[in-house]
Amino acid sequence: MDKILLVEDNKNIAKVLKMCLTKADYEVKRVANGTEAVDEAYNWKPALILLDIKIPKMNGFLVCETLKDDDATANIPIIMLSAKAEEEDIQRAYDLGATDYLIKPIEPQNLLKKIKEQL
Amino acid sequence: MTKKWNLKTKILLGYLLVVIILVGVASWSIYNFMTLNDAINDIMVENYRSVIAAEGMMEALERQDSAELIFVFGQKEKALDIFQRNQMRFMKHLSRAEDNITIEGEKEILDDINKKYQNYLEKFYELRSKYEQAEINELQSHYLEEIMPQFEAVKQETRNLLQVNQGHMKTAQEKANSNSSQAIYSTVAFSAAAIILAILLGVYISNLILKPIKELTKTVKDIAGGDLEHVIQVESEDEIGELAHEFNKMTERVKEFEEMNVSKIIKEKNKSEGIVKSISNPLVVTDEDNQIQLMNPKAEEVFSLEEKEVTGDHFLEVIDDDRIFDLITAALETGEEQGGTEQEAFKFRDEEEDKEFYFRINVIPVTDKEDNINLVVTLLEDITHLKEVDQMKSEFVSMVSHEFRTPLTSMNMSINMLLEENTGSINEDQEELLTVAKEDCENLNELVDDLLDLSKIESGEIDLDFSNVAVDEIFEASVKPFTEQAEEQGVELTKEEVEDLEVHADFNKITWVITNLIGNALRYTEAGDSIKLSADKKGHKVHISVADTGAGIPKEYQHKIFDKFVRVGDDQDSNTGTGLGLAIAQEMIEAHGGRIWVESKVGEGSKFTFTLKLPH
Numbered sequence: 001m002d003k004i005l006l007v008e009d010n011k012n013i014a015k016v017l018k019m020c021l022t023k024a025d026y027e028v029k030r031v032a033n034g035t036e037a038v039d040e041a042y043n044w045k046p047a048l049i050l051l052d053i054k055i056p057k058m059n060g061f062l063v064c065e066t067l068k069d070d071d072a073t074a075n076i077p078i079i080m081l082s083a084k085a086e087e088e089d090i091q092r093a094y095d096l097g098a099t100d101y102l103i104k105p106i107e108p109q110n111l112l113k114k115i116k117e118q119l
Numbered sequence: 120m121t122k123k124w125n126l127k128t129k130i131l132l133g134y135l136l137v138v139i140i141l142v143g144v145a146s147w148s149i150y151n152f153m154t155l156n157d158a159i160n161d162i163m164v165e166n167y168r169s170v171i172a173a174e175g176m177m178e179a180l181e182r183q184d185s186a187e188l189i190f191v192f193g194q195k196e197k198a199l200d201i202f203q204r205n206q207m208r209f210m211k212h213l214s215r216a217e218d219n220i221t222i223e224g225e226k227e228i229l230d231d232i233n234k235k236y237q238n239y240l241e242k243f244y245e246l247r248s249k250y251e252q253a254e255i256n257e258l259q260s261h262y263l264e265e266i267m268p269q270f271e272a273v274k275q276e277t278r279n280l281l282q283v284n285q286g287h288m289k290t291a292q293e294k295a296n297s298n299s300s301q302a303i304y305s306t307v308a309f310s311a312a313a314i315i316l317a318i319l320l321g322v323y324i325s326n327l328i329l330k331p332i333k334e335l336t337k338t339v340k341d342i343a344g345g346d347l348e349h350v351i352q353v354e355s356e357d358e359i360g361e362l363a364h365e366f367n368k369m370t371e372r373v374k375e376f377e378e379m380n381v382s383k384i385i386k387e388k389n390k391s392e393g394i395v396k397s398i399s400n401p402l403v404v405t406d407e408d409n410q411i412q413l414m415n416p417k418a419e420e421v422f423s424l425e426e427k428e429v430t431g432d433h434f435l436e437v438i439d440d441d442r443i444f445d446l447i448t449a450a451l452e453t454g455e456e457q458g459g460t461e462q463e464a465f466k467f468r469d470e471e472e473d474k475e476f477y478f479r480i481n482v483i484p485v486t487d488k489e490d491n492i493n494l495v496v497t498l499l500e501d502i503t504h505l506k507e508v509d510q511m512k513s514e515f516v517s518m519v520s521h522e523f524r525t526p527l528t529s530m531n532m533s534i535n536m537l538l539e540e541n542t543g544s545i546n547e548d549q550e551e552l553l554t555v556a557k558e559d560c561e562n563l564n565e566l567v568d569d570l571l572d573l574s575k576i577e578s579g580e581i582d583l584d585f586s587n588v589a590v591d592e593i594f595e596a597s598v599k600p601f602t603e604q605a606e607e608q609g610v611e612l613t614k615e616e617v618e619d620l621e622v623h624a625d626f627n628k629i630t631w632v633i634t635n636l637i638g639n640a641l642r643y644t645e646a647g648d649s650i651k652l653s654a655d656k657k658g659h660k661v662h663i664s665v666a667d668t669g670a671g672i673p674k675e676y677q678h679k680i681f682d683k684f685v686r687v688g689d690d691q692d693s694n695t696g697t698g699l700g701l702a703i704a705q706e707m708i709e710a711h712g713g714r715i716w717v718e719s720k721v722g723e724g725s726k727f728t729f730t731l732k733l734p735h
Contacts, residue, residue: 012529016536023541083524085568104524105531105564108539 002119005046006030007037007063008081009055013104017050020108026115034058038066041073048118051098053082053089061096068097077118081106126328126357133324140313147309151302158295165221166288172219173281175212176232179205180277184270187243191258195250202243209236216280222287225280232276239269331359335366347374401478401499405447407492409434421467421478421499440465446482447495454492457482464506465499477506513574520567520574527567531560562697569699573683576706583625583710587734590620590654590661597633598652601641609646612637615653622661622731624711629663629731632704636665636727639700643725644669659733660713666726672719680717681705704729 004021008014009032021028029044031037033056041049049067053060060080067073077099082089085103093101100114124132182205190198213233220226242265249261338351347370351363392413395402401418405411410433414426422438429437435444443465446457457480464477478499485494534557536542538550545553575581594614605612622629633652640650648668655662672680679685684698708715708729719725 010525010529013525013532016529016532020532020536020541023536083521083528104528105560106528108532108535108541 001025001027002047003027003029003044004115005037005040005044005049007032007034007049007055007060008052009033010052013052017106017111020111021115024112024115032056034060034063037063041067041076042070046076048115049076049078051078051080053080053084053093061092064093064096064098079114079118124357126359129324129327129357133320136320137317140317144306144310144313148302148306151298151306155295155299155302158291158298162288162291162295165219166284166291168219169216169221169225169284170281170288172212172216173277173284176209176216176277177274177281179209179212180270180274183209183243187246187262187266190246190250191255191262193255199247206240222283225283228276228280228283232273232280235269235272235276239266239273242266242269328359331357331363335359335363339366342370342373347377398498400501403434403438403497405434405495405497407451407494409444409447409451409495411437412494418499421476443480443482443497446480447497450482450484450495451492454484454486456484464502474503476501476503478502509577513577516570516574520571523563523567527560527564531557531564534560566697566699569697569703573699573703573706576703576710581628581707581710583628585623585625587621587623588626588629590617590622590663593622593624593626593629593633594652594654596626596630597637600634601637604641605650608641608644610641610644611649613649613651615651617654620654620656620661621734622663623734624731628707628711632707632729633663633665635700635704639727640665640667640669640725643667643671648724656733657730660730661733662728662730664726664728666724668724671721671723672717672725673721677717677719681715 004026006014006017006021006028008017008030014030014032018028018030029040029046031040035057037049037051037055038058040046051060051063055063058066060082064078064080067076067078074097078097079100079102080093080098081102081104082093083104090101099118102111102114183202186198186201186205189201213229213236216225217229220229242261246258246261246266249258253261335351338349341349349370351367351370395404395413395415398415399417401421402413402415403411403418403422404413410431411429412431414422414424414429418424419426424437434447438444449455450457464479467476467478468474469476479502481498481500483496483498484492485496487493534553537545538553538557591614594617598612598614601612637650637652644650644667650665650667653664653666655664676685681701681704683702685701705715708731711731713730713732715727715729717725717727
């Protein structure tokens with residue numbers, strides 16, 4: 001069972017996503033802020049990270065940058081989740097090493113398809 | 120004294136004086152003629168007769184002498200006859216001479232002649248009485264001794280008379296000569312004096328008449344030149360004096376009128392200046408040559424200028440802003456009020472307050488009576504507050520939209536999971552309800568997207584990626600997404616051949632606008648209708664149109680379809696678009712410096728046209 005770290009501050013979205021992923025037979029751990037996300041990436045060693053950009057403490061970009069800078073976590077694929085569809089944000093995410101960028105609202109089928117591509 | 124005489128009297132008086140002079144000259148000449156006539160008369164009457172008489176007497180005397188000789192030589196009868204005839208002639212002439220005594224001494228001479236002639240006659244009578252007794256010798260010697268001396272004496276005396284008269288005649292002639300030359304001289308002198316006097320009089324009288332007229336003319340000129348302080352100083356009380364008096368009265372009235380007007384104008388001027396100065400927005404007034412005429416304190420502050428120093432300067436010399444100047448030029452050319460949009464606001468940074476101010480540019484042409492534009496008022500309307508409110512609104516909309524996104528995401532995902540039956544199977548009714556919820560979720564999402572776009576453009580956050588793009592490419596990209604839908608709907612979607620026409624624009628944004636317009640057109644067309652894209656080069660601009668043969672837009676909606684959330688007529692409830700598409704399209708076109716408008720007739724279709732700039 002692949003482990004997926006879900007970084008999402010919104011309780012409801014997190015709940016829906018977690019259900020969606022659990023139903024698809026993934027082991028899901030959800031954290032609500034940037035620092036916890038970095039900690040869990042080190043300690044829990046997930047196979048993939050779903051990373052919301054607008055999160056407290058450290059934002060998604062910063063988390064991504066931190067993880068990609070560390071060899072221990074650099075290989076974990078990161079799929080960014082964002083409500084913002086701006087070209088520059090997407091570009092920035094890819095520049096920082098994100099694997100994919102999904103714009104909310106997210107279609108469950110589409111999300112699962114993207115995860116499958118990475119695992 | 121002449122003051123009270125009118126012009127007619129003056130002129131008549133002048134003529135009268137000349138006539139008097141003329142009469143004087145004529146009288147003087149007549150007098151001289153008469154004097155001359157007298158002198159001639161003197162000669163003719165007084166002396167000439169005496170001379171004739173004396174000559175007659177001489178001749179008669181000679182004949183008597185001859186008769187005496189004949190008598191001595193014996194011809195008694197014949198001699199006596201001749202003697203007596205000539206004695207009578209002598210006496211006749213003598214008496215004539217005596218009748219015509221005019222000269223002093225003439226009488227004495229005549230008396231002497233008479234006495235001596237009597238002596239002569241006595242001697243002849245002695246000869247006659249001796250004739251019968253005496254010898255011829257005795258007769259001869261009597262003649263020679265007695266008669267001859269007497270004859271000579273009479274003759275001498277008669278000659279005397281002749282000489283006296285001739286002498287007097289000569290004197291009289293000289294006198295007449297001198298009289299006539301004197302008359303010539305005096306007449307010439309008198310005439311000359313009269314001419315001079317007449318000229319002087321003429322000059323005096325014409326001066327008398329013309330001087331006040333000249334004075335009047337000069338003053339009238341002064342007054343016509345605007346110097347209303349001038350009063351005509353004409354002292355005469357004739358017609359000219361009256362005219363001058365009336366003129367002065369008129370000038371006084373004009374002056375009063377003008378003073379009234381001037382004070383009115385000054386009042387109006389002060390009023391308008393007061394209004395201009397008290398306007399808290401910057402205001403600049405320029406004339407038809409773009410020279411600065413007026414500027415209020417706020418404008419001085421914003422442009423860091425002093426009104427006094429720049430009055431009369433060319434606008435661009437002192438205010439280096441092409442946008443404002445372009446609007447002024449447009450106002451001068453078209454005579455219509457020009458207004459910049461909020462996007463084109465004039466930005467002013469107040470260093471002291473460390474704050475930026477925004478002004479909307481309004482340019483109002485002012486026309487004179489002949490409808491020529493002589494002034495242009497440029498008013499910069501302070502829209503900083505509006506901008507701030509707008510900014511706040513945009514930020515608010517942006518924030519709200521983002522906040523909407525998150526719950527929409529979870530709702531959407533939840534519905535999707537349910538519909539995909541990830542959580543177990545659902546029945547048909549449940550699926551229908553969930554589909555309704557899903558569709559409205561999507562609509563809400565679309566609305567949020569549009570609101571975000573609009574708030575971005577309105578806050579000026581949008582970045583336009585300008586390049587020279589082919590219109591045909593834009594058309595191609597805009598039509599492509601709709602070919603399938605149009606075919607299904609039975610609507611003919613065509614684009615005009617535009618060859619290599621290019622525009623200076625952001626490809627994606629313009630494509631978005633045309634796409635939006637085609638989407639709208641498809642919404643209001645049915646099978647058999649057509650939608651046509653066309654482009655036209657007009658001056659420096661390109662007009663791009665999307666025309667359809669659909670339902671058309673009622674007139675009352677045409678002017679507000681570009682407003683937010685406006686839907687036409689009963690379209691209100693149907694599930695079509697967000698109502699923001701045209702608002703965004705308008706914002707985008709205006710961000711390009713263009714304009715968008717619609718021409719439409721119900722039942723015939725609509726034509727949306729917008730303008731873009733040609734490549735530089």
